Amino acid sequence: MDLIDVREIRVPNARDGLVFAPGERPLGGGTWLFSEPQPGLTGLVDLTALGWDPIRRTEAGLEIAATCTIAELAALTPRESRDPRPGQAADALFWQCAGSLLASFKIWNVATVGGNVALALPAGPMTSLAASLDAVAVIWTADGGERRTPVAELVTGVRSTGLTHGEVLRSLEIPESSLAARTGFRRIALSPLGRAGTVVIGRVDSSGETVITVTGGTTRPHQLRFDEIPGERALADAVDGIDDWYSDAHGTPDWRRAMSLLFAEQLRGELEAT
Known part of the structure; x- marks a missing residue:
């Protein structure tokens, strides 16, 4: 859908470009953003040029960038773990939850993990995944700082989150446990x-x-x-x-x-x- 009120799309390549004017919103995959009218939206700030690694293994666990696509996340589940088995390891959940999106491969290759969580729809499968694994959301604040909050607490209701204007969901951290x-x-x-x-x-x-x-x-x-x-x-x-x-x-x-x-x-x- 054409967003006829959007006057500018900015594509920053560093964090100092993430300054949001009134009416601007962050843009990841845009699969929902471009699907219906967005009253009051006058500008988009594209996050995809920031160069975030989609998935990063750390000593503490797994870091999933907000711009990681559903397809990239689903690939974390080995093929032999994609058939449901009792008491299987948690890596099966990446495929199972991605499959709950019920979208074509075209959507899987564009839609982002962070966008799905930040949208806060009840059926958001990335919220299901992140909450079930005690994932913590890393949030870049408007003043240049950073805060962390469990995804289970970040989503507060239908289309409602603890994110405020000017904040950006940077990544989700899943503990090794x-x-x-x-x-x-x-x-x-x-x-x-x-x-x-x-x-x-x-x-x-x-x-x-x-x-x-x-x-x-x-x-x-x-x-x-x-x-x-x-x-x-x-x-x-x-x-x-x-x-x-x-x-x-x-x-x-x-x-x-x-x-x-x-x-x-x-x-x-x-x-x-x-």
Whole structure:
């Protein structure tokens, strides 16, 4: 779609060019930005010339640049891990969550990880991935500084985040402990190519800590944390404590709650058995 109010597109190649005037927004892949009218948008600041490495391994874990594409991220999952298996390693989640975007290869090669998180749609699969693995968002602030916040807390509601005007999501940092964890994945939609009704991801770290993350069917990510794999009742009570089930044409709150409860229990049993 033509954005007829945009008067300028800037392409900085260094951080000092990331100064945003009123009406300007950062541009990554632009797959959503160019899909519908953007009232009040008068300028774009293209991040893709900043030269960020898409994916970087560090001693602490994995650093994923905000400009990393869905295709680059999905390639982190080895081919032999792309078929669902009980209690598989966390690297399978890159492929599983990327597949939840349900977009063509053309979109996969343009859409960015950071753009998907910053857009903060309930069905954002990169939010599901990042929240489930305790990813931390590295944010460049308007004053030239930097701050960090868990992705599970960065997304605060539908199209709502903790980002303020002038801030840029620089990268997502996933700790090594999450990458080494055993995981399980569940997703459902009302149609084969439909928007996710709910996404539930289970994770068990080497310490035994268990994290069940519910997204897609809620307005924001929910992490249910336990010191060990919980019992059926404890898990059900935790899921019942979620109070912001989303409602739209892709699912009712009651259905989303019921399916999330079913998936959480399936994952509990699956992870307990492996």
